[in-house]
Amino acid sequence: MTRFSLAVHGGAGTIRRANLTPQAEAAYHNGLKRALQAGHAVLADHGSAMDAVTAAVCVLEDEPLFNAGRGAVFTSDGVQEMDAAVMDGATRMAGAVAGILGPRNPVMAARAVMEHTDHVMLIGPNALKVARDAGVPFEDAGYFFTQARWDALQSTLKMRRDGIEDSDPARRHGTVGAVACDMQGNLAAATSTGGMTAKAPGRVGDTPVIGAGTYADNATCAVSGTGHGEVFIRFTAAAEIAARMRHGGQSLDQAAKHVVMQDLAQNDGSGGLIAVDAQGNLSRPFNSEGMYRGTVTQDGDFQTDIFRDA
Numbered sequence: 139m140t141r142f143s144l145a146v147h148g149g150a151g152t153i154r155r156a157n158l159t160p161q162a163e164a165a166y167h168n169g170l171k172r173a174l175q176a177g178h179a180v181l182a183d184h185g186s187a188m189d190a191v192t193a194a195v196c197v198l199e200d201e202p203l204f205n206a207g208r209g210a211v212f213t214s215d216g217v218q219e220m221d222a223a224v225m226d227g228a229t230r231m232a233g234a235v236a237g238i239l240g241p242r243n244p245v246m247a248a249r250a251v252m253e254h255t256d257h258v259m260l261i262g263p264n265a266l267k268v269a270r271d272a273g274v275p276f277e278d279a280g281y282f283f284t285q286a287r288w289d290a291l292q293s294t295l296k297m298r299r300d301g302i303e304d305s306d307p308a309r310r311h312g313t314v315g316a317v318a319c320d321m322q323g324n325l326a327a328a329t330s331t332g333g334m335t336a337k338a339p340g341r342v343g344d345t346p347v348i349g350a351g352t353y354a355d356n357a358t359c360a361v362s363g364t365g366h367g368e369v370f371i372r373f374t375a376a377a378e379i380a381a382r383m384r385h386g387g388q389s390l391d392q393a394a395k396h397v398v399m400q401d402l403a404q405n406d407g408s409g410g411l412i413a414v415d416a417q418g419n420l421s422r423p424f425n426s427e428g429m430y431r432g433t434v435t436q437d438g439d440f441q442t443d444i445f446r447d448a
Contacts, residue, residue: 205312210332343367365409
């Protein structure tokens with residue numbers, strides 16, 4: 139029997155150690171652990187990797203601390219546009235949505251696209267219709283509003299007006315995701331995001347782009363990324379890890395670290411990712427100051443970390 143395992147992330151480079159209070163740090167650890175517990179419960183009950191990753195990501199989308207679902211950031215026009223994707227490693231089936239607002243859990247809208255259409259990615263009104271028809275719960279705009287995200291938008295817009303906007307990764311990172319290997323050796327990945335604070339309306343990052351921010355194939359690995367999305371797309375980060383394993387004979391950890399520490403890091407691609415292979419091995423490299431992350435395997439050892447020295 140394959141050793142099952144699960145990893146989650148809540149974004150990379152999205153907070154500096156100096157700005158993290160003990161209370162906030164505890165809240166982030168708690169959010170990550172609750173996501174791990176949700177996914178672990180599925181896997182321990184012989185459930186599928188797909189069910190596990192969507193359960194874990196739903197918990198993270200419901201937690202306003204993370205930039206997805208209820209905690210999504212605002213575009214420069216002051217609206218929220220969310221992206222999400224899922225991929226099943228056993229079948230290479232995938233579903234994605236981009237630029238949506240309404241589904242309480244965008245990851246479930248992405249899964250609805252995979253399960254109820256012949257397509258991979260939907261945007262606009264029909265993406266919402268597919269989600270509604272599949273029974274995905276919806277919320278009004280007020281549910282997704284958080285003062286912290288609104289304040290971050292106002293701060294970024296003011297800096298732009300003053301011509302002093304800095305390169306704080308907290309404004310261009312923020313994603314949640316999960317990868318899992320179940321008892322049958324099947325892999326799955328799920329990723330969800332609100333995108334970049336003050337992003338251009340209509341901007342779509344790497345999260346819903348299969349092979350960039352989300353990928354799963356039983357023959358190699360499942361990957362969920364978080365970071366500077368444009369660079370993840372240009373370097374097809376997730377698919378590159380799989381290619382290095384498939385064609386170069388690299389291990390999961392070798393391939394993941396090469397992509398994050400070289401391909402991405404050397405091209406303004408700050409961020410990180412979580413990955414798992416069909417033997418249940420996990421990798422979670424990042425090149426930023428921190429990455430909210432957690433892992434659990436069938437031994438029930440829950441581990442959550444934020445910074446590099448963890």
